Amino acid sequence: MEFSQALEIANHAVNEKLARTLTEVEIALLFGAWNNLTYQQIAARSGYSINYLQRDIGPKFWQFLSYTLGRKVNKTSLRGILSQFTLPISNLQPQNQRSVDWGEAINVSHFCGRIEEIEKLTHWILAERCRLIALVGMSGIGKSALAAKVSQLIQTEFEFVIWRSLRNAPPLETLLAELVPFLSQQQDIQAKPERLLYWLQKHRCLVIFDNQDTLLQPVQHAGNYQPDFRNYGELFRLLGEASHQSCILLTSREKSAEVALLEDWNGGVRSLSLKGSWEASMALIDAKGLVGSEAEKRHLCELYRCNPLILKMVATSIQSLFDGEIAVFLQTETPIFNGMRHLLDQQFQRLSPLEQTIMYWLAINREWTTIAQLQADIVPAVSRTNLLESLESLTWRSLIEKRSGEYTQQPMIMEYVTDCLVHQLATELLMVKTSFFNQDALLKTTVLEYLHEKFWH
Ligand SMILES: Nc1ncnc2c1ncn2[C@@H]1O[C@H](COP(=O)(O)OP(=O)(O)OP(=O)(O)O)[C@@H](O)[C@H]1O
Ligand SMILES: [Mg+2]
Incomplete structure (x- = not known):
């Protein structure tokens, strides 16, 4: 052999x-x-x-x-x-008469863990025949990787598999002009939503749209489309509502409005909110050859909520700056690195002013915060409805965590927002203006000691 x-x-x-x-x-x-x-x-x-x-x-x-x-x-x-x-042999050979176009799907040859999520998605797609599934989670958490892995595992169950990234925000017509001919084997060239639906009814297809969030409106409440892409919303709504025998798998940093509206645990539209992965994170740390005890490795993963992308970036830095020694890195207590900052900058810029303010206050408060507490913190005052809407939006964006009416941020995000806050504080002090920072409100908080430390060092 x-x-x-x-x-x-x-x-x-x-x-x-x-x-x-x-x-x-x-x-x-x-x-x-x-x-x-x-x-x-x-x-x-x-x-x-x-x-x-x-x-x-x-x-x-x-x-x-x-x-x-x-x-x-x-x-x-x-x-x-x-x-x-x-x-x-039978398992290794691809079935005949299948058309597959992986587009820009990411390579998953080093994929680890996520057994539960794979099982759940496979069940939803194959056993429950869901029509529209959204994988939602913060940047780098592993949505594209999981979508690629699952699609690869179940591809033989479909006549057509096609992966398209929406990262460059193609006009809907351009996308349909690729999908309809592909699914109809060049018999149909009409780039129309109803033609796509027709072919999804005729054949069992798996269509993956990666990075749906590119089409969504920054600044506004999470989940709404930019004006030029509202037709995408209508298309996804159609594909979620109408009956067909195919499955549309979306990945997005934010849950879109039509998914939120249509999703139903008994129905054909579902969303899976993705958290970090222990196995993937530990494997990435090992693959980077980092040195440390099991407890130190776990601590490192926990610090970054098992976000594989962030751990990859952090591990690279630990390798080059600290000779791969996790303990030495942990002693420095400076968990934010440049690559990660860029990643979080991108997410933060998408937030509405009220969402940004909430993020600041959650970072200031540092502990689980109730809605009433937030309302008291924010100046000028905001209505409870606006506050609730923005909190919901931030949850959709996977930037905050919720526990029976209380909210907080993941440590890494809190660290990042605190840095932004210190930066903004410095700018505002220089410009002698206090738009966001009502001094009384700031003094009231428990964070002063921490902020002072960050600010003056
Ligand atoms: N289960 C896993 N096993 C191994 N590597 C993983 C796993 N999940 C994610 N990764 C790696 O982590 C990185 C980020 O994953 P991925 O691109 O899937 O994130 P994402 O959630 O799609 O992020 P974005 O919102 O920015 O598109 C990739 O390099 C990917 O290979
Ligand atoms: Mg992705």
Whole structure:
């Protein structure tokens, strides 16, 4: 048996049990074991440290492979055991007569974790036959990755699979001019919503629209479309309401109005709010070769709410600035880095003035805050209705957390908003104006000590 076949068998087993494929470091270990290399040789070949391979990821990998193969495997026994397996050919070959266009779908060969979410989405799409599903969550949390993974896993259930990114905000006609001919196999070139619906009724199709949030209006209440893209809202509403045999999978940082309106736990329109992923975060930390105890790794993941993108950026910085030592980084207590700031800047700029004010006050208060408390904080006064609307909007944007009538921010976001606040405070003091900062209100808060510290250092 060739190594490529062994790899395929291992990948298949892992995919069956855990809905993912082997990571780079796991493949390096597999290759080493297959070719009877020492850990030292594997380290030299792959660039990972010998310590990491032999003491950390190695033992975990053998254990995990034993679980997926249903046989006890270690570095020495791997070749013998894998050679006894044969390829499940039927599972590996693509079905005939399927048309697939992955567009700009992201590569998910290193995808980890998210077993529950995969199961839930698969159930919604295949068993419950949902027509419209939105994956909603903050930037970098893994929406596109999950959409790509699920689509890849269930693609054989569909006659057509097409992925389109809306990041460049194409006019709806341009998008329809691609979708209708593709789904009709060039029989139909009418770029109209009703033609798209027709083909979605005729065939079982999986259509993924990534980055729906690009079409939504910044500043206003979350979920409304920009004037040029209102026709998208009508299209999604049509695809959510009308009966057809296909599934539209959306990813968005904000839940759009028609999804909020149509979603129903018994119906064909659903949304899944995505939180961070432990497995993905821990795997990313390991892949970056960061050094630390299990507790330190967990602490790092928790600090960034297991946001894979942010952890990737942070891990890179820890690697270059602190020699990969998590503990040294944690001691510095400066969790905001440049790349992350850019990511959060983008989200923050989309907020309405009232939403920004609420974000500031949640950062100032630092603890769970009630609506009444917020109302007392904000000057000039705002109506309760406006406040509730903006709080809902911020929840849709995944920027705040809610717990029975109280609100707060994730630590990382709080840190970012505090930095913005300090910056704004400095600017306003320089310009001798106090638009946002009513001094009395600010003095009333518990944050002064913290802000002073940030401001004067
Ligand atoms: N489960 C996972 N396993 C491994 N890597 C992941 C996982 N989820 C996300 N990532 C990685 O984290 C990064 C961010 O993920 P992704 O692009 O899916 O985020 P997103 O929620 O779509 O963000 P945005 O709103 O900016 O589009 C990517 O580099 C992706 O590969
Ligand atoms: Mg994305």
